[in-house]
Amino acid sequence: MASEAAACEVGVHPRTGQRWAQESGGRVPAGLLGPAGSSLTFDERIQIADLKLARWSVRAIARELGRDPSTISRELRRNDSSRGYGPHWAHRQAELRRSRPKSGKIGSCPRLRQAIEDGLEQEWSPEQIACRLRRDFPDDPELHVSHETTYQALYVQGRGELRRELTKALRTGRTRRKPHRQPYERRQRFVEPMVMLSDRPAEVEDRAVPGHWEGDLIIGTPNTSAIGTLVERSTRFTMLVHLPQRHDAIAVRDGVVAAITTLPEQLRGSLTWDQGSEMGLHHEIKVQADLPVYFCDPGSPWQRGTNENTNGLLRQYFPKGTDLSSHPRDHLADVAARLNGRPRKSLGWDTPAEALTRLLSSPQTNGVATTP
Incomplete structure (x- = not known):
């Protein structure tokens, strides 16, 4: 049993049970105390003393014990004396330092x-x-x-x-601290495994190959209205997804599939999105639209920079704090046309619509013959 479960079984505090386990030479199962693990056990201190006498380096001892080198270095610095490192004395000192209550x-x-x-x-x-x-x-x-x-x-x-x-x-005014999970504590976001941005083809990064899209939602008041945004990375061409009633995984799946399937096959290269819950059916989007879906890292909006910039431009037409469900489908189409008709410095002052038209009129796009 884990030390915490064993402590509950015998009716003592989990911290007491953990100390008893350490004193008896037991080890807490890996992963229960996070990546740094528990305090050094008595057996580990004996092993440190033996390896130090054998003139092992700090890093070699750390590798042997499966510990961080700083843990071994700190242990020796605290407890080494003119007589050398004594494991019994070191363990006793660690117990005294751990005693409670201790004033801060x-x-x-x-x-x-x-x-x-x-x-x-x-x-x-x-x-x-x-x-x-x-x-x-x-x-x-x-x-x-x-x-x-x-x-x-x-x-x-x-x-x-x-x-x-x-x-x-404090600026937050919170009376309780908001917990934050460490990266190793993150739970799987969706039932179906995500394909992360690091696995996206390298050709997408330099925008040389068209057909790769970035997507997101812009949210309106009262947090129940939204509009889906899709931006093509090469031409900056924008499509808006009408979501009048809700923006859950089903609605987003249907809206994205309906928009993407209007495009020629050669313009369905990939879709990059953040890890919002609206993409819970990403695997169905991949199958129905024949479109691979890649996910950004948590808290990394710059990995969809083109889409973030476009969302900022769209706020001119859909201000924050307004009800986005009031905009009909034809109004979204009109706004998209206005955005696609703006000259862009990144396109040599062409408009996204002109860039896409020239792309589709080319005899070959990405090595595949196209039909204008």
């Missing part, structure tokens, strides 16, 4: 606490406070603190090092 730096230093409270009352951020203290008191380490320590003093229950009402002075 802010709670044990009235000057630091007052300085932080003064900064928060002036609506400074914890990072601004920490950096200013280091600049104003470079030779006074008692007043040096990281911004993360301040956040923990505000949000972590039981510490009570700063008044809870000071959270109102």
